[in-house]
Amino acid sequence: DGGITQSPKYLFRKEGQNVTLSCEQNLNHDAMYWYRQDPGQGLRLIYYSQIVNDFQKGDIAEGYSVSREKKESFPLTVTSAQKNPTAFYLCASSYRGNEQYFGPGTRLTVT
Amino acid sequence: QKEVEQDPGPLSVPEGAIVSLNCTYSNSAFQYFMWYRQYSRKGPELLMYTYSSGNKEDGRFTAQVDKSSKYISLFIRDSQPSDSATYLCAMSVEGKLIFGQGTELSVKP
Numbered sequence: 001d002g003g004i005t006q007s008p009k010y011l012f013r014k015e016g017q018n019v020t021l022s023c024e025q026n027l028n029h030d031a032m033y034w035y036r037q038d039p040g041q042g043l044r045l046i047y048y049s050q051i052v053n054d055f056q057k058g059d060i061a062e063g064y065s066v067s068r069e070k071k072e073s074f075p076l077t078v079t080s081a082q083k084n085p086t087a088f089y090l091c092a093s094s095y096r097g098n099e100q101y102f103g104p105g106t107r108l109t110v111t
Numbered sequence: 112q113k114e115v116e117q118d119p120g121p122l123s124v125p126e127g128a129i130v131s132l133n134c135t136y137s138n139s140a141f142q143y144f145m146w147y148r149q150y151s152r153k154g155p156e157l158l159m160y161t162y163s164s165g166n167k168e169d170g171r172f173t174a175q176v177d178k179s180s181k182y183i184s185l186f187i188r189d190s191q192p193s194d195s196a197t198y199l200c201a202m203s204v205e206g207k208l209i210f211g212q213g214t215e216l217s218v219k220p
Binding site: 090 | 117152154204211
C-alpha cells in the first residue's frame with residue numbers, strides 16, 4: 001500500500017517539552033511538507049523540503065525544526081519556543097510540487 | 112487581503128441538490144488549482160486538479176477556473192450525505208500551495 005503515514009494520531013505533552021512528530025512516505029516523492037491546521041484558519045505551511053538534506057522555512061516556522069536525512073522521512077519537532085503548539089499537524093508529499101497528498105494527521109495537545 | 116478567499120460557510124443543503132463552492136484569489140502567478148475534501152479529524156484528500164481556465168469534470172464533480180476573474184469553483188451534482196465534509200481550495204506557485212479557509216458542507220438526507 002502506497003501512502004503517507006503519520007504517528008502518533010494523538011499526542012499529549014506538558015508545556016516546556018519538545019515533541020517530535022513522525023511522517024513517512026513510500027510514494028517515492030521528492031518533496032515533503034508540514035502544515036498546521038487551526039479551526040477557521042485553513043492550512044499554514046511550517047517547513048518544506050524538496051530534496052534530501054535540504055529544507056526551507058514556510059510561513060510559520062518559528063518554534064519548529066525539521067530534518068530530512070532520508071527521502072522517505074520528514075520528522076517535525078515542536079519545541080518549547082512555540083507559543084501555541086496545540087493544533088492538528090498535517091504532513092504531505094508531492095512528486096512535482098503541485099499536487100500534494102496528505103497523511104492522516106497528528107493532533108497535538110499541550111497543557 | 113488574503114491571497115485566497117473562501118467563504119467558510121457552513122453550507123447546508125438537501126440531498127440531491129447542486130452545490131457550488133467558490134474561491135477568489137489575488138495573485139496572478141498562481142498556476143495550478145486544486146480542490147481537497149477533508150472529513151472531520153482526517154487529512155485532506157485531493158479531489159480535483161487543474162491548471163487552465165475552463166471546466167474539468169470527474170463524475171459528480173466539476174472544477175471551473177476563470178483566470179481573468181481570478182475565481183475558481185467546485186460544483187457537486189446530486190449531492191449525497193457522504194459529501195458532508197470541509198472543502199478546501201488550494202493554489203500553487205513555485206511548488207508551494209496556498210489554501211483557502213475551507214467551506215464546511217452538510218448534506219441532509
